[in-house]
Amino acid sequence: MHTGLTVRGFTVLTIMFTIGTSILIAPAGLAMDAAQDAWLAALLGLALNLAMVGLYIAIGERMGERHLVAYCAAVLGRWAGWAVGLAFVGFFYLLSALMIGDLGYFLTTQTLTQTPIEVLQLLFICFVCYAVKLGLRAYTNTAEIFLPWIVGLFLVMIFPVFSRMTLTNFEPVFEKGILPILQGGWHFYGLQEMVVLLMIYAFVPRHGRRSGFVWGTFIGGLFLILTTLGALAVVGPDITANQLFPAYTLAKNINIGHFLERVEGIMIFIWVLTIFFKIVICFHGASRGFAFLFGLHNEKPLVVPMAVGLVVLSLMCYPNTIYIQSFITKVWTPFATLFMVVLPLLLLAVSLLRNAAAKLREPGDAGSAG
């Protein structure tokens, strides 16, 4: 299947995917767990993510021309594969809904306080639908166009921060030992659900896609680590942990001689754009997987009805802001691990076993299981 997706485009999508949601909220969770060592926790989280990407590449290279849900069916057989595929589709769909919720709560808390949350979410979803209907190639190209803007604006925001750093904010290192750092890293990794990208991976040109996946995750992770460092250095670990949106608070505190100030709009721009792509990728994955499960050739008729459900689901999932906080820190990581680690490992193991079994039985028959 030729989609016109390039390795570069895929790398850009990976970067956007990593930055989305995390850049705004990750520093708070990290600082809550690891205080002044939050940046170490972010580094650890990035390492965990890269390890996950290694696992996904191992699976992705075995998928042939199939996306993740189709691959489930191929490996696990008709019924089990269908059930696991449905679980993945549900996960992607839920993830999209949660991000729509994050977006709505952020905008209504910080800037558009009087606008009803549903209206913002609905309008946003209209654009998500539009992007998904135009298809993978269109939104990848859009991401490529916007990436320089995001990088440029991020630099405008982060450079002044480093002139105002208080290095003592990072001391003492390892005060409470290694455990809080592990905890922080664990929560951080749970925010970047790279497994969704396996819905696209098979359609990226073979040559160079592995390094593209790794580099995209790494570069996106750098953005997050820099933001965490900035928040710790300028706002301090105690205040960072007590903010709902620490990166926004960080941006608010940038002031160079009354010349460069009030740059928090930049932060909104970066965040809304990256979360847009993350939602598009997740939602496209969900609708595509759903179409496959029910034997539709094309996911497009499903997009609008599924999108309407997203708004409802997001409002059901997130009744208030504190719920989001405790949900993300307590429930999300273990839940997401099921889809990010357990099921992919299961897929890989079954696929390896089937290959080995096929080789034993009939040398000529090998590889039929994918």
Add this chain to the structure above:
Amino acid sequence: MQGWRKVGALGALLLALLLCGCWNRHELSELSLVVGMAIDKAEDGYRIAVQVVNPGQVVAQKGAGVSSTVVLFEEEGKTLPEALGRMTTRTPYPLYFAHLRMVILSEEVARAGIAKPLDYLSRNNEMRNDFYFAVARNSTAAEVLKITSPIESIPANSLYTKLETSDQVWAATGKITLLELTQDLATEGRNPTLTGIRVVGNKSAGDSMSNRQYIDPPVELVYDGMAVFHGDRMVGWLTEMDTKIMNYVRNRVKKTTAIQPCPNPEEGTVTLRVERSHANIDVKLTDGEPVFLIDVRLEQDIADMECAMDLSKLDTLYQVEKVSNERLDALLKSSIAGVQRRFGSDIYGLGKKLHSKFPREWASIDDWNETFRNVRIDVRGTAILRRIGTTLQPIDYRTRE
């Protein structure tokens, strides 16, 4: 046809996107821009005063100056947001806080604890972080906002720029933002300080635009010293010198002026302008007890010379430098010892340093501020003389006896 439909649909969507903001629109002409806020204690809760800009009078035009440039509204409430909500029964438009410049606290509020009133300020999404705090020294907080300012037409703006300027060149004040204040409150081993403000002159004369018609206004607002906090409760006042020393130690001094007597004190004094200052705090453990070393380095120029000294000789310069060193040492020592004894509140951030360097010892200390009272603090002041201005000798050098 299909293509045009798509374009039309997209256009409608884009327009709808703009409408979203309209929900939240604020018309500039229908807002009361709050530039100053005063927080006083009331019998039950707080008495809040806000200084609101009177836009028609700020822009200089013909006929302006009849009514005042700002208006003060006062209201009571159990909490800040309640008082501000009730205030809408007095103000013509909703209050808008993004241009807030100054928050004045009364001494009573400061002594009772500032954490409670501050919560609203840090929770509200309209608040920015570019306004400063001050504590009213000899009046209520509202009275501070009732006094007109010379030259700058909006009193709260005048307070703001006054604080910025004195921070730049004089260093015996502190421009403390909400972020710095909450950081000091949240950091164990460092206590906050807030600049003090004093009404000088006839208080009741300030509340009228006529105060602006004098060359020498009968009443003025002057920054004076800083309030020391123990946690969120104010415990006392720092003098001008103590404030300056604290600002040296916390690396907040940009420029300031220092004086010292001549070798023969009858001749007068030498005035030095401090151009650069850097402080370093170090801590060591001696027999398990923390011992601090505060190292302050100044770079200064001679600004004024009253002594009969031959400035063309290198020795003279070294002599001035030596006196200046000794004086800095003595001032640091006595001021810091005074703060330890009188307030027992670590406004220098020594505890934070101990925490950073020796986390285990820090964990074993229950009440840092009590420990701070008796902790050993060594100081080392080093003042280097760089320049002597544009002239070599005092102007009466040749004619002097």
